[in-house]
Amino acid sequence: MDVGDSRQPLKFAHLLHPTKLRKLVNYWLEEDTSNFDYGGFVVGEKIEKAYLLGKCEGILAGSPFFEEVFRSLDCSVDWHISEGSLLKPVVKVATVTGKVRNVLLGERVALNCLARSSGVATYAKKLNDVVKQHIVPETGMPWHGEIAGTRKTTPGFRLVEKYALLVGGISTHRYDLSSMIMLKDNHIWSAGSITNVIKDARSVGGFNSKIEVECRSLEEALEAAEARCDIIMLDNFELEALHKTASIIKNKFQNILIEASGGVNEDNILDYVGKNIDVISLSRTTQGYNILDFSLKIQKFY
Structure with missing residues (x-):
């Protein structure tokens, strides 16, 4: 065998x-x-x-x-x-x-x-299944990315819910705060800027920890990319702005992953699928x- x-x-x-x-x-x-x-x-x-x-x-x-x-x-x-x-x-x-x-x-x-x-x-x-059956209009091919759950799990029941995501065929995203360095609005406000927070995170995370930054605008996304983050989360963007921003970032920084999040559910998930979107995350997988x-x-x- x-x-x-x-x-x-x-x-x-x-x-x-x-x-x-x-x-x-x-x-x-x-x-x-x-x-x-x-x-x-x-x-x-x-x-x-x-x-x-x-x-x-x-x-x-x-x-x-x-x-x-x-x-x-x-x-x-x-x-x-x-x-x-x-x-x-x-x-x-x-x-x-x-x-x-x-x-x-x-x-x-x-x-x-x-x-x-x-x-x-x-x-x-x-x-x-919904996403796999969908053909991306811009490419004429199936979507290349991943659907991911989030850290919004039931206290004390995280292992079971994260495990079940894998059985269902989607990504677990990060398991806990130690799985990946994810920098959100509160981190940025406390540290003073996106550039500062990425620099500080890199000093302790080293080469083996990916850094993801939650961004609310194209300007924030460009700053995060220029500060050498690994993943940019475009959070709660209007759909047109989401895909436009993702396209601009990908054209300038091809190696950065783009994650779309905020308001995603089974009825609208295909609206978030696009050739410049690498990850679509939603909390309903472990909350709804x-x-x-x-x-x-x-x-x-x-």
Whole structure:
């Protein structure tokens, strides 16, 4: 088997650090059961199996989190549908086997993760499909850029939401404040100028950290480019001004990436696509998504 074959299928679960995953799951379980497990007392420890049912259409995502919840409770999970697949309701997604009180102890935590992760992935996939099917008029070719989520994630749930973006086929943007140096209006106002803030950021970020600057006008974008930033975010621009500014910057600074952001959603995202736009970012991927409906149903174990 060659190297290419050995990497199939691609598993985003390999991105997750086992220790981090266990820590998150333990926190979620402790939050959900702060003292006595009254329901567990009622059912006891007989071995049962439960079917995970997908009850609405969407993309399955979050299986590592679901599985770790039950692994930590000494239960096993047998998947019948692979991560990233399109669910058609009602469908048996997985079977969970273990002591019944442990199955029920992990039920809600595991379903919460799966429902939300799958919701993020479904919305991300929808956006990606819209853009991939679009031909850019100026080039007559598909768009070369990326759609990205933002750092506007749910506190304590960032890893799940960022992971789900990848399953849905779009970029995570920066994961946290240490992932990339992103300089916004407040940084610029405090530092005095775009030139100053980029110079100071470069002194600590070094060669291995990209610098992105949020700009509100062509003049700010030109200053950022001349100060040698790597990425310019054109934030909340009118569409005509967005594409005109992107064109001017690209004609003078071909290596700078242009990101468009502000007010983007599934209905208008194609308006932001253009030959001079490299990234389109939006927060709705992790703030405005719908969850998918799953349930876990106990079956007698024979």
